[in-house]
Amino acid sequence: MFTGIVTALGRIAAIEDGPVRRITVDSPYAAHSFSLGCSVSHDGACLTLVSVEPQEQGARHVVEVSPETLARTTLGAWAVGTDVNLERALKVGDELGGHIVQGHVDGVGEVRAREDVDGWMRLRIAAPDALAAFIAEKGSIAVDGVSLTVNAVEENLFDLMIIPHTAAVTTLGRLQPGAHVNLEVDVMARYAARLIDFRPAGTPS
Incomplete structure (x- = not known):
């Protein structure tokens, strides 16, 4: 964890x-x-x-x-x-500074655009279609292991705003269009979707 x-x-x-x-x-x-x-x-x-x-x-x-x-x-x-x-790995009692991340990569995304403005970095990333339903505006996502907040979502595309500190101390600051990144969606979104989809045999729809 x-x-x-x-x-x-x-x-x-x-x-x-x-x-x-x-x-x-x-x-x-x-x-x-x-x-x-x-x-x-x-x-x-x-x-x-x-x-x-x-x-x-x-x-x-x-x-x-x-x-x-x-x-x-x-x-x-x-x-x-x-x-x-x-x-x-997280220890009991550690500060939960980001969000719960399991270290189980759900899929690989592609950086489609990068914009640098006043030290900030804006990224647009395309997620695999199968993951699009789990990515929500203002929700959390892990990109190459970094906990980030989703700024906007359009179909399978989502936008991120990377603060200068995060760009400097992680590999995210080196990303350019065409780069591929590991994505892990919010575990709560994944389980919520499973609960909605799961219906025991014989349960009326």
Whole structure:
């Protein structure tokens, strides 16, 4: 469980292909603060740490990524040197600064437009059609693991306003039209839709 408040930028140090892809990530986190098997959000995807080593500055950790995750997220496009948004898992008692984020990417969106005005950044993103019903004006959405408020919605397109601080401390400030991003819709919207759609067998419509 996460909140969509990015706490560090990591950098891909190595990628090892195989039945399960192993990705090595350098981060400023202290190695002793990790435990094997803990979960960390990488660009919005919850991944399990299978190895952790201290570095001169920070830590180097390894995650294993399944073919399913590679197919449903942007992680398959990562290369050595790629920067990624990182967030540690939420602890009981932590401040809930964003919204409830599970780290389960629902789909990949595409940046259609970017406008920079007085330090602010306005993005327009196209979501997969299957996710459009879950995105509401003034609702929450996680984009590459960052908790954001939706400013406007038009069919499967939605607009975001990124404050200068968020653009500076996450990878969002580097996004340009044509870039692909991981999307996770608000979990409450997802369950509300399921409750509306679900009808036990024999229930009158």
